[in-house]
Amino acid sequence: MTALDRPLTSTPSLARPSRRTWVGVLVGVLLAVLGLTSLFVGVSDVSPVSVLTGGADSDAAFLLVTSRIPRTVAIVLVGASLGIAGLIMQMLVRNKFVEPGTTGVSEFATLGMLVTMVFLPGLAVVGKMGVAAAFGLFGTWVFLRVVRVVPVRQLVLVPLVGIMLGGVVGAVTTFFAYRLDLLQSLGQWSQGSFATIMAGRYEFLWIAGLMVVVAWIAADRFSVIGLGEEFATNLGLNYQRVVAVGMVIIAVITAAVLVTAGMIPFLGLVVPNVVSLIIGDNVRRAIPWVAGIGAVFVLACDLLARTVRMPYEIPLSVIVGVVGAALFLWLLLRGRSRAH
Template sequence: MGALIGVLLAALATMSVFIGVSDVSPFALVEGDATATFLLAASRIPRTVAVILVGASLGIAGLIMQMLVRNRFVEPGTTGVSEFATFGMLVTMIFWPGMAVVGKMGVAALFGLIGTWVFLQVVKAVPVRQLVLVPLVGIMLGGVVGSVTTFLAYRLDLLQSLGQWSQGSFATVMQGRYEFVWIAGAMVVVAWFAADRFSVIGMGEEFATNLGLDYRRVVAIGMVVIAVITAAVLVTAGMIPFLGLVVLNIVSLVIGDNVRRSIPWVAGLGAVFVLACDIVARVVRFPYEIPLSVIVGVVGAALFLWLLLRRRSRAR
């Protein structure tokens, strides 16, 4: 299975590099076409690398979120974290419109961290007996925050500016506009080193404490990783919903819930999934592009409903 993911990743990455309106074919590169070479280095390769990093990092963010909440139906897009980060972007537009992108990412990460904390507190306060209700609580929380964000943006005539951050797409990604997503890649490495701790806290606070683990510290690390990944992806490509939900449940069905064992699978399959959706978004209405968030949202929502129905049928 791992070899298959590797082959798919290599094949899709190669396809992604050569798909586009301008001629960047292998023949043009062999002939020494300067324009093709420039486009390859400045646009096609950065876009493909960004897609891979976003898919891998969002999958890992979802994995950590599931360990924190102990629920396989949650990820940043179903817990309100993405909406909180988007609200942070709106705050920078209102109070610091000239702020550099790195500053916007920092503010978005801070609001994403707050959103993660709020969701965890809501889940603790609300007695939820059914696992499928936990993501619904998160979706409602995200809906409230998203509504407030949209209202403020409408009142301040910032809807169009906010739209470029809230709609997931790699159409504008090029050299100089994707480097922040490497920070999300660095968070994947952090998750790898803390994988065993995340596995333990996934068994509950009491169990982790009995094993001598600092539960709050590990949860804090997980919250920071989730917030930074969400913010880095937001400033690079916008919001991409349901990604963690799709990838994590597929991996869980194949190899189980061990975090350290799951990380390379989740990262690889996440990259493959986003690459495939990005290619579909670019070729369905060629030479125009459909926003990636539309493709991922349709697939992710369909799988989410299937998982809910599957859980309900098992309960019967």
């Protein structure tokens, strides 16, 4: 029998790319396109033509190197690291509806910033980040203790407990800031924006990027932790040590983003849930997806903030908050309908 005489069903067919592969390619293309677009969108006229024709000493090239490239890099680092922080928080709490902004961690870090303004006004930025990280670490511990003590029967109620905890801490912070006439100074940290990012004012975000690498190294342990303390202990893991590593990752990322760009809500909640719908709950597989989709999400929102000016640039936290809150409500309703 010749090859032409064989039935068509016996010939091996080429494997078609899966839907996950196409989504991954789309995320990569969007990240590249939005990243390049971010370099040339803004108030000042910077275009590829002006950079190439003006030379290395032109105003366009200077603005590109000093402002646009640092801003784009900062956006990517913030989107990737906050998404990872939300993913780790969800593994620690074993709940899909939590992230640093809905557990009080961001509010505790902001309280740390207020403490530095009052008692250590001349402290360097790295010192402020350290204090904010310490307060964020304490806030993470407090939330985990509250969740353990308070009997919560429904998963959708856990973030509400965190929001109430954050509301109390935020009210205390606002009260003392008002009494000490620091409310306006504190306001610049509570609203996320990349308008002031330039060379020399974003480098601490690389520490958040380092925490992403640490999360990648410990990814398998976080996956096991997400199955429960008893299961992890039976497998020989030091549960408390892994939880402590996760808390440090969350606190450092939150503090680095806070002192650089301010608070950006709901990002760490929405992105990991979207990734979970695509590829599941394996942390090692999810980390690249969370980092990529988080960076794309923040890039898109920042471009919208720069494009729609009334008459000034809209704070990024406003756009992310509106979109993230809508997605958060959808996730809550979706989880509640599944529970029934």
